Amino acid sequence: MIRIVSPSRLHLTLIDLNAEIGRVDGGVGITLESPGMELSAVEAETVEVLGDSVLAGRVRKAAKSLLPEDRGIRINIERAIPDHVGLGSGTQAAISAAAAVNEVYGLGKSVRELAVAVGRGGTSGIGVAAFENGGFLLDGGHKFKDKGAFSPSAASHVPPGPVLFREDFPDWPIVLAIADTKGAHDAEEVDIFKKVCPIPLAEVQEVAHVILMQMLPALVEEDLESFGAAVNHLQTVGFKKREVEIQPRPVLDVVQFMRDNGASGSGVSSFGPVVYGIAGSMSEGEKLRKEVQQMLDESIGGEALLTKARNRGAEISGGLF
Structure with a gap:
């Protein structure tokens, strides 16, 4: 049996959706320890x-995009990342499934080859790199x-962009x-x-300046x-500004509340509605989590979690039968 544990991610912003100098997209993001996706797989x-x-x-x-002809697989999704909330569930689901086939049948493909095969990373390469x-x-x-x-x-349908910079997150x-x-x-x-x-x-240009010279x-x-x-600045400019503007009022209220109550920076991940806030200590983070949970309970509903960055990629364990 093959077991795969893959991470969610925060997408902080896309960089260039102007393309005047010949490139488009680009982005920055943080891999998260939780929530994550876990699946197991066997030949079938x-x-x-x-x-x-x-x-x-x-x-x-x-x-199916990776399976050899006339072969099958049984995949059990044991834990999932919430979908369509800004945590990258689609990319992790697709690449995890492809990786399962890759391992079960010993195909020897790289993560980037798997991403191309399942059509992920055509705008943001952050999920693939995570x-x-x-x-x-x-x-x-x-x-x-x-x-x-x-x-x-x-x-x-283009391959994931190149990773220009990767660093352990504090x-x-x-x-x-x-x-x-x-x-x-x-x-939509x-x-x-x-x-x-x-x-x-x-x-x-302003987004690029903030990323290169501040973030x-x-x-x-x-x-x-x-x-x-830098996180706070990025909410006010570029494509991220447009992503923020379409959020419902309770989501925007959480962004501001985090900023006013202990988070050094807060923002919306991808198209949202996930809001993230970065705290200085675990005690500050837990206090903020409880307060945000109360806000959600009294407005739009939902869940507040306390996590941290994950400075390693997916875990793949098990072997061929």
């Missing part, structure tokens, strides 16, 4: 997926002539607020890209105050 005569019904279709489709190595990640996007359009990963507690609603996805997500892109070049140095120097300031 047909394709069978047990467990989480929401992700079953994606897992089945991904497995599966591969974890940590804090910066990817370099794609040549616009190869991609040809502003579009989300689910509607893009042991800073991270509070997650997972509101009881869904973020933009599928056709495609429509948003069409509506707001290209992003004005000056905003793209990355703060990360390397473990300067929480400056890293938090």
Whole structure:
């Protein structure tokens, strides 16, 4: 039996949805210790997926894209990442399923080859890199002539962008607020890209400046105050600004509450509704988690979690029969 444990991720922002100098996308993100996805797999005569019904279709489709002809697999989804909330569940489900087939049948493919086979990473490469190595990640996007359009990963067919920078993330507690609603996805997500892109070049330049000259140095120097300031700044500019603007009021209230009550930086991951806040200590993080849980209970509903970064990729264990 093969067992795979894969991580969720925060997507802090896309960088360039203007493409004037020839590249598009790019982004920064943080791999998370929890919530995560866990599945087990064994060889079978047909394709069978047990467990989480929401992700079953994606897992089945991904497995079929890798399976040798006339072979099957039985996959049991034992733990899932909430879907369409901004934690990267689609990428982890697809790559985990592909990795299971890869291990069961000894195909010898790399993580990036698996990502290409299942069509993930066509806009953001953060989820693929999180599966591969974890940590804090910066990817370099794609040549616009190869991609040809502003579009989300689910509607893009280019390989994941190159990882330009990867660093262990400090042991800073991270509070997650997972509101009881869904973020933009599928056709709605495609429509948003069409509506707001290209992003004005000056905003793209501002995003790049904040990442290069504030966020990355703060990360390397473990300067929480400056890293938090960069996170806060990124909520107000570029494509992230547009992602923030479409959030329901209770989600925006949590972003501000975290910032006012102990989080050095807070923001929305991907299209949301997940809000994250980075705290200075476990006691501060737990206090903030409890307060945010009360906010969710009194408004939109949902769950507040306390986690931290995961500085390693997915875990694959077991072997061939």
